[in-house]
Amino acid sequence: MRHRTTRQLETIESVLQKAARPLAIAELHAAALERLPGLGIATIYRAVRELSDAGSIVSVTYAGQPQRFEWAVARHHSHFICHTCKRVFDIEAPLDVPLPEKRPKGFLFQGDEVIYYGQCRDCRKRSKK
Numbered sequence: 347m348r349h350r351t352t353r354q355l356e357t358i359e360s361v362l363q364k365a366a367r368p369l370a371i372a373e374l375h376a377a378a379l380e381r382l383p384g385l386g387i388a389t390i391y392r393a394v395r396e397l398s399d400a401g402s403i404v405s406v407t408y409a410g411q412p413q414r415f416e417w418a419v420a421r422h423h424s425h426f427i428c429h430t431c432k433r434v435f436d437i438e439a440p441l442d443v444p445l446p447e448k449r450p451k452g453f454l455f456q457g458d459e460v461i462y463y464g465q466c467r468d469c470r471k472r473s474k475k
């Protein structure tokens with residue numbers, strides 16, 4: 347049984363690595379099912395917990411959105427939320443975005459996060475038909 351578990355975990359890992367965008371549990375399950383038919387949702391939850399504990403994936407949460415997970419990459423990137431399909435995409439962001447000039451005194455800023463909104467390519471194509 348050990349072998350099967352490893353294979354499932356590897357598949358789930360690979361789906362997250364190749365997704366290039368944060369995935370909700372349902373999205374991750376759907377993508378993993380294409381490679382491992384019959385894969386249960388409980389296995390997805392277990393794998394996500396293991397990968398989070400190991401620091402391999404991080405959680406991405408926005409108001410009114412399901413919790414999503416993405417591969418923990420060192421690369422700095424921003425997110426784009428499609429208003430139509432609600433999917434979240436990675437957007438390459440330049441490094442060294444200047445920090446705000448008026449920082450609260452004594453605060454150490456260690457990063458920033460920009461969230462873009464709009465309509466993704468798939469949804470734009472669909473709405474043009």
Ligand SMILES: [Zn+2]
Pocket residue numbers: 428429430431432433465466467468469470
């Ligand atoms: Zn969309």
